[in-house]
Amino acid sequence: MKINEILTVLEEMAPLSYAEDFDNVGLLVGNPATEATGILVCHDALESVIDEAVKNNCNLVVCFHPILFSGLKKITGKNYVEKAIIKAIKNDIAIYAVHTALDNHQEGVNKIFCNTLGLMNCKILIPKPNFIRKLVTYTIPENAEKVRNALFEAGAGNIGNYEDCSFNSKGIGTYMGNENSNPEIGVRFEFVENEEIKIEVTFEKHLESKILNALFTNHVYEEVAYEIYDIQNTHQNIGLGMIGELETPMEGREFLYFVKEKTQAEGIRHSALLGKKIKKVAVLGGSGSFAIKNAIKAGADIFLTADLKYHQFYEAENQLILADIGHFESERYTKNYIVDYLRKKILNFAIILSEENTNPVKYL
Incomplete structure (x- = not known):
């Protein structure tokens, strides 16, 4: 299994698009094409955790907090961040962070x-605001169900506790193709008036390319008419x-x-x-x-x-x-959740819960 295959599972668990703009999530260190030997899940990817990964033959460390948060101009080992990064690179260990991508998740x-x-x-x-978009498209009645179902399959039409949501209205579409056109209905240079169905669905913005691919693949027209809008609704489940x-x-x-x-x-x-x-x-x-x-x-x-x-x-x-x-205490069981999720999705593979206590705060 390549590391990249594991990253796909991690992004299903916590889509990177869910993360806050200020955050630094995803693959922070390492080559995704590398063959994975094991996964170590931790809270903070400190130098001691990298040592633990080496000891357990794990070349992917999945952490909650990103060890790299802001840009580094030098990596000389002068602080805990640089020491961890140097050790990870020396040992060919990849580091992946979830942070606010999992903070914002309904099950996170x-x-x-x-x-x-x-x-x-x-x-x-x-x-979460500014996360929902609306697709509006038009097609002939005979094609409407196929287009709708393809959009639903791609992830459109989910509103709160409901799925397969759309609004459909009838109208008359007009067009006239030029010398380079190949119309499904009518011929070149002919003015066509045709009954059409207007389909409206909402979707999460990170799904846009998938939604458009479904639209273009299942639409009968040579030129697909569509519009995409940003809408102000908040996403009640993110x-x-x-x-x-x-x-x-x-x-x-x-x-x-x-x-x-x-x-x-x-x-x-x-x-x-x-x-x-x-x-x-x-x-x-x-x-x-x-x-x-x-x-x-x-x-x-x-x-x-x-x-x-x-x-x-x-x-x-x-x-x-x-x-x-306490910061650590309020997020204490997050790494357990990640381990449980990965073990359900990736069978017969080494997925280890870190035993390192990375809480920097101590009490008398």
Whole structure:
């Protein structure tokens, strides 16, 4: 199996188009044409993790956080990033990062967080904007079903919990072909009026080339008339953070101890307890201070995240509890999810969960 084949599976798990614009995801180091010997899955691809990969004969390291985040002008081994990259290159080890591609996924980081706490009725806290496009095309009635089904098969027509969604309307199309044309209906230089079906479907923008290929392959016209629009709708199943509900409400302090146990957190920093039971819980793995207002607007009783600064705790405004459980702790089980996913998709192959604890934060 080539590394490139494994990358296809990883992109099915967390499409790179889901990632935030600031992020650096995908294959960071290595040649995708290399024969794969094994996969080591970790949280951070540090030098010690590369040593672990060498020891286990794994030449692909799949990490959550990208070890290469911003550009490097020199690679001299002067810091932990450069040391890891040098060791990976010396040992022909590829590094692939998922980060916000998995953060934004409906079954990704924040769903894992919710599952850890047993939350129900979970939905995205901050749906992703500017991700949906609309295709409008026109064809004869006899061709409409074939075109529609091909577009659905390519991934168009999914809206929330519904699939195969389209809008179809009848109208009259006109055209006249020139000397280079070869019309399906009519002949060159003949003005044609013909009944047509207008088909409208939405799709995720990263599917555009696949959608157009399906359209062109299954359309009967020589020249396919179509338009693609960016639309302002948010994607309710892709985005950052989640909000869910506890089956049984808990007192604030009781719930924080519960979170501490479930996430194996060594300490939780939190704003004032409000003297009411916790029912609705918002979560955002990693640094989530930017989502405080979203959690309040969603009616959360508590917002679990990480990396909150002193003054940000004031932003709770006695409307909810803010709780910083630790960056690593909030994403702790992500690597387990990746391993489980790969083992289901790639059988009889070495897929190893890293035993290295790469959490840089220590507690007394």
